[in-house]
Amino acid sequence: MTDKTTDAGPRRLWFNAGLPTLGVALALGIWWLIIIAFGIDSFWLPAPPDVLEAFQRLPGHLIEQAGVTLMTTTVGFAIGAVGGAAVAVLFAASRTIERMTMPLIAAVNAVPKAALAPLLIVWIGLNTQAKIVMVVLLCFFPVLVSTMAGLTSVPNDLREVAHSLSASWWQTFLKIRMAWALPQIFVGLKVASSLAIIGAVIAELTNPERGLGSVVVSSSQSADTPLAFAALTLLALMGAGLFYLVTALERLLVPWARAISS
Amino acid sequence: MIKIAGLSRTFRGKSGTVEALRDINLDVADGEFLAVIGRSGCGKSTLLRIIAGLIPPSQGEVLVAGDRVARPRRDVAMVFQRPALLPWRSVRENVMLPVEIFRWQRAKHRDHVQRLLEMTGLESFADRLPHELSGGMQQRVSLCRALIQRPKVLLMDEPFSALDALTREELAVELQRIHMELGTTVVFVTHSIQEAVLLADRVAVLSARPGRLRELVDIAIPRPRTFGHNAHMEEVAAASAELHQLLLGDHLPQVATAG
Numbered sequence: 001m002t003d004k005t006t007d008a009g010p011r012r013l014w015f016n017a018g019l020p021t022l023g024v025a026l027a028l029g030i031w032w033l034i035i036i037a038f039g040i041d042s043f044w045l046p047a048p049p050d051v052l053e054a055f056q057r058l059p060g061h062l063i064e065q066a067g068v069t070l071m072t073t074t075v076g077f078a079i080g081a082v083g084g085a086a087v088a089v090l091f092a093a094s095r096t097i098e099r100m101t102m103p104l105i106a107a108v109n110a111v112p113k114a115a116l117a118p119l120l121i122v123w124i125g126l127n128t129q130a131k132i133v134m135v136v137l138l139c140f141f142p143v144l145v146s147t148m149a150g151l152t153s154v155p156n157d158l159r160e161v162a163h164s165l166s167a168s169w170w171q172t173f174l175k176i177r178m179a180w181a182l183p184q185i186f187v188g189l190k191v192a193s194s195l196a197i198i199g200a201v202i203a204e205l206t207n208p209e210r211g212l213g214s215v216v217v218s219s220s221q222s223a224d225t226p227l228a229f230a231a232l233t234l235l236a237l238m239g240a241g242l243f244y245l246v247t248a249l250e251r252l253l254v255p256w257a258r259a260i261s262s
Numbered sequence: 263m264i265k266i267a268g269l270s271r272t273f274r275g276k277s278g279t280v281e282a283l284r285d286i287n288l289d290v291a292d293g294e295f296l297a298v299i300g301r302s303g304c305g306k307s308t309l310l311r312i313i314a315g316l317i318p319p320s321q322g323e324v325l326v327a328g329d330r331v332a333r334p335r336r337d338v339a340m341v342f343q344r345p346a347l348l349p350w351r352s353v354r355e356n357v358m359l360p361v362e363i364f365r366w367q368r369a370k371h372r373d374h375v376q377r378l379l380e381m382t383g384l385e386s387f388a389d390r391l392p393h394e395l396s397g398g399m400q401q402r403v404s405l406c407r408a409l410i411q412r413p414k415v416l417l418m419d420e421p422f423s424a425l426d427a428l429t430r431e432e433l434a435v436e437l438q439r440i441h442m443e444l445g446t447t448v449v450f451v452t453h454s455i456q457e458a459v460l461l462a463d464r465v466a467v468l469s470a471r472p473g474r475l476r477e478l479v480d481i482a483i484p485r486p487r488t489f490g491h492n493a494h495m496e497e498v499a500a501a502s503a504e505l506h507q508l509l510l511g512d513h514l515p516q517v518a519t520a521g
Contacts, residue, residue: 157346164314164340165363166333175362179350256349259393 046226051233054226062215066234069200069211072128073242076135077196081189083136084143092151092177093169109141113199117206131203131211138199139192146188150181183257186250193242197235263415263447264290264313268322270472271308281472282308286322288466288475293445297462299452301509305473306451310417313449314340326415336364339408341418345400347392347407353379354388357406364411371410378406381440398429405437409444418450422457431489434460442485455505459498460487467508477508 028048034040035047042050055062087105091098117134124130154177162172204213212231219227250257269286272279282305290296298306311317313324315334324331326338334340339360347356354375361371379385382402392400401421408416422430434457441448441461452458458465462481469476481501483494492498 155346157342157344158348160316160342161346161359162363163316164334165360166336167363171363175359176348179348182350254350256391256393259391260349 043223043225046229050226051229054224055230055233058227062212062230062234065210065212065215065231066238069197069204069213069235070238072131072200072203072211073135073196073238076132076199077139077192077242079132080136080139080196081143081192084140084188084192085147085185087140088144088147088151091148092173105141105144113137114202117202120203121207126207126209130207131200134203135196135199138195142191142195143185143188146184146191147181150184151177153184154180182254183250186246186254186257189246189250190243193246194239196242197239201235263292263294263327264288264449265325266290266309266313266322267325269309269312269319269324270321271305271312271317272320283312283319284472284474286473286475288478290447290449293447295441295448295450295461295463297450297452297458297465298468299455299458299465299505299509300468300473301470302453304468304470306468307419309468309473310340310419310449310451313415314338314417316340336411337414339411339413339416341401341404341408341416341421343420343423345392345397345404347400347403349392352389352391353384353395353403356392356403357410359407360411374410374412375406378409381443382406382436396429397425398433401425401433402436405440409440409446413446416446416448418448420451420453423453430454430457435486435488437461438486455502455509456489458505459483459501460489465501465505467505479504479508 032047035045046054091102113134116137120130120133124133158176158180159172162176167175200211201213201216204211205217208214208217212235215231216228219225219231266286266288269283270281271283272281286309288296298309300306308317312319313326313331315331315338318332326335329335331338348359351359357375357378358368358371361368376385376388379388382405384399384402384406387395387399392403395403401424405421422433425433438461448461450457450461459481465479465481466475467477467479468474479501483497483501487494487498
C-alpha cells in the first residue's frame with residue numbers, strides 16, 4: 001500500500017511526460033536514420049540538425065512571424081468559438097430560427113474554405129482581418145455543432161427532475177443544459193483548435209506578407225527546405241500547444257466528465 | 263391528503279392506443295404511507311406521474327390538499343427510480359437545487375440541508391461529487407433533494423429498484439425511520455412485496471392492462487418493523503401471502519377463460 005503511494009508520483013510523471021517525450025525522440029531518430037541510410041539531400045528532406053541550424057540562422061525573424069500567426073489563430077479561434085456557441089444557444093432557444101438557418105450554415109460549411117481565401121482578400125483586403133475571418137470560418141461550425149449536440153443530449157431523468165420542480169426554460173438552460181453540454185463543447189473546441197492553425201496558414205499562403213505561412217512560401221521559392229521545415233515545426237508546436245491548452249481548460253472546468261464517461 | 267376520483271389514462275402511440283389506467287378511486291390519509299404494487303406495465307408509474315402533475319389524466323381528477331392537480335406543486339416532491347443528480351454539483355449543491363429553482367433564500371435553508379444530510383448519514387460526504395458515491399448513497403441524496411422542499415406529499419417511483427438487495431433493505435428501513443420522524447404522506451410505487459409490507463399502512467394492488475385497483479390491503483403491524491426475525495412474523499407472513507396471491511391471481515382468471 002505504502003509502496004503504491006510513493007510510486008504514484010514518479011510513475012505518473014513517467015506516464016504523462018516521459019512516454020510522450022520518448023515517443024517524439026524515437027520519431028526524430030527514425031527520421032534522421034532514414035535520411036542517413038538513404039543519403040537523402042537536405043533539399044528534399046532536411047535532417048533534424050539542418051532544421052535546427054535553419055532556426056538558428058533567423059531565430060528573431062521566425063519567432064516574430066510565429067507571433068503573427070499565433071495572434072491570427074487565437075483571435076480567430078476565440079471569435080469562432082464564442083460565435084459558434086452563441087448561435088447554438090440561439091438555435092436551442094428557437095426551433096424556428098434553427099430550421100430556417102441551419103441548411104444555409106451547413107451549405108456554407110460545405111464550401112472548401114481554401115477556395116474562399118482569394119475572395120476574402122477581394123472583400124476585406126490584404127490585411128490581418130481577412131486572415132482572422134478565414135480562421136473564424138473554420139472554427140465556427142465544429143463548435144456550433146458540438147454545442148448543439150450537447151444542449152440536446154440532456155438525459156431524460158434530469159429533464160424530469162427539472163419538470164417536477166416546475167423549472168423555467170431559462171433555469172433549466174442555465175442550471176442543467178449548459179453544464180451538461182460542456183464536455184461536448186470541449187470536443188468541438190479541440191477540433192476547432194487544430195482547424196484554427198490550418199485557417200491561419202491558408203490565409204497566409206494566399207497573401208504571403210507576414211506569418212509562418214509566408215515563411216514557407218518564401219523559403220520554398222529560394223529552395224531553402226530546412227527553413228520551411230523550421231516554420232512547419234513551429235506551426236506543429238503551436239497547434240499542439242493550443243490543443244493541450246484546451247484540454248487543460250477542460251480538465252479544470254469539467255473534472256466530472258471523465259469520471260462519468262468511463 | 264390525496265383524493266383520486268374516477269382516474270383513467272390512455273396513451274396514443276404509433277401502434278394504437280394503450281389504456282394504462284382505468285377508473286382508479288383512492289383516498290390517501292394525512293401522514294399515511296401507501297404502497298402501490300403491481301406487475302410491470304400495470305400503470306403504477308403513470309399513476310404516480312399523474313399525482314405529481316407531470317402528465318394529465320384522460321379522465322377523472324386528483325386532488326392534493328383539496329386542490330386539483332394540474333401541474334407540479336412545490337409541496338409535492340418526487341423521488342425517481344434513478345437518482346438523477348447533477349454530476350457537476352456536490353452533494354450539498356444537489357440538495358440545494360430545488361431551493362434555487364424556487365428562488366428561495368439559500369441562507370435560510372442551509373441548516374435544513376445539513377439536518378437532512380445528517381439524517382441520511384451523508385454529512386461527511388457533503389462536498390463530494392455524485393460519481394464518488396455508491397448507488398445507495400446517491401439515492402439518499404435524491405431523497406434529501408426531495409425533502410428540502412418540505413413536501414406534504416412524497417412520491418417515490420421504485421426508488422430502490424436499481425440497488426443491490428442489502429442496500430435496498432437498508433434504505434427501506436431508513437425510509438421507515440424518516441417517515442416516522444417527519445410524518446409526510448408517502449405514495450411509494452414498488453414491485454417488491456417485502457418492501458410494501460415493511461413500509462406501508464395500506465397496499466394498493468393494481469391489476470395489469472388496463473391498470474385497475476384490484477384490492478386495498480391493510481398492513482396493521484406496529485412500527486418500527488424490521489426485516490428478518492421480529493415479533494410479528496405471523497402477521498408479516500400473512501400479509502405477504504395475501505399480496506402474493508393477489509398479484510399471481512391477477513393472471514389466473516384470464517388463463518382460465520382463454521383455456
